[in-house]
């Protein structure tokens with residue numbers, strides 16, 4: 032006998048060997064699980080097809096696994112539903128601990144019976160070192176579904192037939208065979224009620240059942256791995272305590288501490304909270320669905336909270352549109368693939384169908400170096416498809432060294448840096464396909480390119496010592512090799528008339544500003560200003576009686592201005608009392624910013640030169656006749672006039688020649704300029720008739736912009752600016768991109784803006800003159816007395832020659848602000864300006880001058896306090912009809928809607944309190960009111976169809 036056989040332990044074990052324990056039956060295994068604290072359990076063998084994709088991983092960590100015991104523990108519902116997310120997270124954590132305890136007890140019991148068993152964690156800890164790869168080995172959901180514990184609902188969570196989705200899942204790996212397998216339940220407890228769709232703050236769940244992983248992960252998991260990593264990077268990148276505080280609020284720091292100390296907290300998980308499915312859960316919903324909506328869903332929807340989004344993502348758009356009272360917090364994408372394999376594998380999880388709208392492209396990738404792979408990415412119909420090898424004809428071919436590509440995705444290398452340091456030759460507009468891909472898969476933050484044009488390019492781009500090469504194949508053109516350009520960027524951006532959309536010929540050179548100390552190597556060419564350089568004048572305050580909404584409106588305006596002022600071209604700024612936010616980094620309506628040698632198309636946006644004009648038609652005329660005459664002349668709604676209306680003849684030869692001569696306009700634009708004459712569009716454009724309080728004259732006031740003609744120029748300018756800035760300053764959000772004013776393109780754009788201005792002024796005066804003619808006041812519509820008319824733009828760019836540093840021109844961008852100073856208005860009449868407030872209030876006639884804080888501007892109206900939809904929803908909620916609401920808000924006034932249907936979103940209650948705006952005009956010295964035009968009535972576009980209410 033060997034020595035070991037004499038050891039007391041071995042003797043004891045040998046003597047017990049005869050008493051072999053019988054394997055547990057399925058029922059006994061499940062019963063054991065229930066006794067240990069689970070609420071339901073099921074069993075599947077390791078060879079079940081439902082777990083095909085995880086079998087290898089399971090067998091790698093536990094090669095002896097023969098079957099899996101799946102179980103659920105129920106959660107208490109009310110805490111999960113509470114807006115108090117600490118209560119919800121405590122419930123998640125407690126139930127999670129319970130699942131782990133149950134699994135551990137089961138393993139302990141089975142071990143005692145000689146059955147090998149192992150309990151992977153319910154959630155965390157996981158194999159986090161593998162992040163951002165797959166950090167788990169057992170996926171509980173497919174196991175639970177295979178074991179008959181429920182089905183996956185539209186919100187991607189398992190819904191148990193009895194307990195609904197108020198369960199957490201556990202799995203125990205068993206070393207024993209089972210007699211029979213449990214089978215999935217035959218129906219899906221998900222009711223398809225879509226309440227989860229409605230409750231999700233980031234729109235991660237589509238009604239069709241598609242899931243935007245990136246949206247959910249970015250917000251709900253902000254304090255988990257990726258969000259934490261981003262927070263740590265923010266900390267590392269902050270150059271001072273002040274900068275850190277600008278980037279991360281005190282509340283966010285505290286929340287991160289809380290998550291680290293007490294377990295990571297979900298930001299929302301509202302999809303689970305609102306789900307009425309499951310036998311134990313459904314009754315209250317069945318009894319009173321509206322009550323469920325009011326007490327469970329609405330409080331979560333209405334909760335004012337920060338929502339984490341990647342700028343330019345579908346989620347960012349969703350928050351702005353659906354939950355304007357929630358505060359979008361822009362964060363960076365934080366899932367940086369660690370390998371080409373995971374880049375390709377997880378690309379579908381990053382996919383942003385909204386951003387891929389209109390994109391129909393095939394991308395061929397060839398990765399070289401550490402990983403050799405060929406792959407095809409196809410994006411069409413807002414779907415993404417990945418296949419290995421090269422399939423089909425590519426629109427863009429990317430050849431990249433694997434590690435250089437991964438560094439690019441991780442933002443360790445920027446395209447701008449690569450462009451600067453290596454040879455570049457571009458012909459045409461080369462990057463849009465690349466950027467649309469990046470936007471569509473949200474790997475790199477703010478990527479913001481849309482190009483309708485047929486760009487022609489060769490774009491070899493490399494990052495030394497590795498190499499990234501991007502070739503975009505032109506439709507019918509041969510590509511020639513690139514030439515050397517270092518320290519400047521030459522873009523083939525000249526154009527000949529009518530060909531601006533394909534950008535060809537000519538060159539443009541932009542010299543980077545020399546690096547400042549503190550600039551990071553490998554950063555972008557033109558860095559954002561530091562948060563400390565910000566400077567702008569706040570001519571806006573919350574009124575003492577302001578409600579929460581108004582206060583948060585003001586806060587959002589300041590927050591956006593803080594971000595906006597980091598734009599490298601900006602040297603000054605101001606906000607007006609009518610300001611309202613348009614996005615977290617974009618210029619608010621009511622914002623004025625001053626740029627040196629730069630024109631920012633995004634700062635005037637598509638309604639270029641939106642403006643107001645007033646004409647005194649005399650005191651003897653009946654205002655009703657004026658409104659009737661104007662109604663017979665003007666036109667509201669989308670689109671232009673028919674050629675047969677003969678109005679195009681009013682476009683004078685001088686304007687036609689200037690349009691033809693400007694390379695930014697095409698023949699199509701000229702047509703728009705002709706056919707949109709004597710139209711006013713929709714939204715809040717109006718034709719107002721009232722009486723001057725000072726001289727008693729009946730005044731006609733029109734409000735509109737440059738219609739489709741201006742919108743087309745904006746599109747062209749925006750594309751030029753975005754294309755340029757993606758190279759010059761990739762950190763600058765797309766909406767803040769600029770065209771260097773002294774460049775060829777900048778000069779052409781400035782010239783085009785003046786054409787737009789002259790066209791818009793012509794359009795106003797045509798409506799005025801044709802109305803006067805219809806009234807019999809004039810015979811010939813060319814001869815309305817000039818002194819009886821005055822006008823001003825309130826959405827435009829104004830130049831101040833030579834007043835910037837080094838004698839550069841300064842460009843004042845007013846997005847919804849009235850220029851007071853005559854230096855901005857070469858055609859001012861006695862310094863008079865118009866500020867409309869709403870259809871039931873007088874239009875103010877003001878005069879004013881530049882002060883240190885107003886930069887020469889005043890507000891352009893009362894401004895909106897909430898979005899159109901929000902206002903309309905709120906106003907109609909009382910059950911009153913649009914007719915009743917109109918009557919209540921505009922008593923005694925003659926209000927007409929061109930379409931014949933009332934637009935509730937344009938009624939006076941949609942705008943800020945007129946009195947308060949006037950108080951602030953005076954308080955902040957934004958001009959003096961010299962007259963008021965008391966309302967008689969007005970015409971607006973109105974809703975398109977009654978059904979649209």
Ligand SMILES: Nc1nc2c(ncn2[C@@H]2O[C@H](COP(=O)(O)O)[C@@H](O)[C@H]2O)c(=O)[nH]1
Pocket residue numbers: 609620641715716717719825847867868869870871872873874891892893894895937942969971
């Ligand atoms: N007199 C009227 N004023 C109105 C009406 N609808 C809106 N407004 C005011 O105009 C400004 C300017 O609007 P924007 O489109 O240029 O931003 C706005 O802030 C309102 O105060 C109206 O029907 N009549």
Ligand SMILES: [Mn+2]
Pocket residue numbers: 641642734735825826
């Ligand atoms: Mn306007």
